[in-house]
Amino acid sequence: MSDTSTIDQPIGGLMEGITDAFNASAVEAVSGGEPAWLANRRTEAWSAYERTPLPTTRLEEWRYTNLRKLLKLDRLGFDGVSLDAAVATGSDAEPFDLAGAPEALRAAMEADHAASGHVVEIDGRIVHVDLDPELASQGVVLTSLRRAVADHPDALDRHLATDALPASRGKFQALNAALWTDGVFLHVPKGVRLELPVRVTRYLTKPGTAFFNRTLILADAASQVSFVDEGLSADFAEQTLFSSAVEVIANDGAQVQYVSLQRMGRGVFHLQQQRTLAGRDSTLDTLNVALGASVARTDLNARLLGPGANSDMLGLCFGEQGQHFDHNTSQDHVAPHAKSDLLYKGALDGNARSVFRGIIKVHKNAQQTDAYQTNRNLLLSEHARADSLPNLEIEADDVKCSHGATVGQLDQEHLFYLMSRGLSRDRAERLVVLGFLGEVLSRLPLGGVVEKVTRIIEERLQHG
């Protein structure tokens, strides 16, 4: 390719992804009125973004997800300015009018079981927060990130895009850290236990736009909390980018469960970056359920930082025609005597594709590590495809580690067995698929999630 033909498309990797919507003035606009520490952090993140080339398929982590084909950054709009105006949370907010909300959002919320608190985000802006007053009186903080900038600057200065997901971790981590418009801040003080989950529902209405949100969960020593993060939208004809950065920090002895339930419509490119930091004797479990979007990429890095830390890492995807899922996980054992157990499963119909790349990394001092990784895929059509890349990188010598991956089709003997009891082929297939995926859900049975996901998959299998 000659260099005369690409004047407006910089080559060589530098300055990639700078567009009419994503540029330095967008960063300036979105940080208007923010304290210096935050404005600086955004500017630094932006320069990291500028410096970092767009990942290519030559990188192991992006081998099967070709961003040049799948993501049209230059066609996306970004609307950071108007969000600056309204900070609507807590008691001073306009009461959120659930009756006036889009039907899909309403249905998602009405189906929810009891919760310790709710957050509603529409088009990257938090429109509603409520929290059990009893928990608020015990010091629990659940608020929009924008509001937390004003009310909890010390915690954010210390933890937002620093320990867990700094801009330096990659191109999109940097973009999110530079352009986030809002998000959720949850702080559970020492020893406080939330019986019911915190539920976040995010909804997109604007096609052709990019949305950036962040979530920061701080669980102090011996606290307990579960967090269900559900995202949905209509189907869009124009590509829409939904970027979520999730940082979860569990201090000594804390028990945290984070569940992401991704139900975005077609046309959405979902980019989800998660990092979990598990302290001494903490339990930090995650469940990623990917059902929607056209392209959904999840990076999950679980760091086991304290001895005795324990992370169950669960995931499932169910894909149909035109869907592409990419899960990139790492189990990062820094401290000795910690355990991580990963199980990701995918069922793929039509021409759906999934990629799983997982690495277990055991650092030199992390003796007595238990780390397991399993990825299983079920292809429901001859056009579906699953690629699995399990990996081990072990520097300690006294560890128990295993990894395994399978890709298979529906077992005809299973179907015959069920059909011989009178189930039609369709119903037998549905039962086998639900059983296959249900094994993941049953490991983290948070109130309502199992039923909700089962129902969604069942409906989709019925229509398929």
Next chain:
Amino acid sequence: MSDTPILSIRDLTAKVADEDVDILKGVDLDLFKGEIHAIMGPNGSGKSTLAKVLAGHPGYEVTGGTVTFHGDDISELEPDERSQAGIFLAFQYPVEIPGVSIANFLRTALQARLEEGEELDLFDFQDELMARMEMLEMDPSFAERPVNDGFSGGEKKRNEILQLAMLRPSLALMDETDSGLDIDALQVVSRGINRLHEENPDMTVLIITHYQRLLNFIKPDKVHVMLNGRIVRSGGADVALELEEGGYEDYRTAEAEAIAEAEAEAQEA
């Protein structure tokens, strides 16, 4: 006993779907309402193939002959249609289905038998399931365990009888239900079958077995000996005792002589 058999098999030949040689080489058999039959035969005689062919296993292909059930030709029916029509196959090797609980599976199977718009009564279902599990000396917690997942051989076979009890077929094909069972489990399983037959004397039972010992507990009306894809002898319960003493060797010798004779005749012609 009525004059027309509920199951009538005529000159049935069948093979493994992607192979050439027939395993069933002309089977004839009539089962009448409420009868208990046993088919005995050595490994490889085709008796398990017969059970699978009757249930509609997609891995086998019927190459000739007819199978009529309640007067209808069933050879084109899918396995689920045969089940709905009243045929039940208790598997020799029950399949493990991860993530699908027995209760859920049986509920779905029973719901599938109802007319469109009809709903299974879940309370009645639960009551019956618990009663049947008690009859088979199964722990109630089994209901919520995935089908056969991690079950012992005996637990799997009890689970087959549980399904038989819940689905109430008019024809039960018991494929080597006795294999892999210790004497206690064998007694529980055969008591279960006898009990179900007492409750529903119209249920026809076809027991397929290698050994005579199951027939110490379940008394058959007729016993057939299968060898090399054909039924070579049929008679009363005493046939099983003959086998106990003489084994299959006598039949093998007789058959070998018959084949040699036929070949000799063919050469002469």
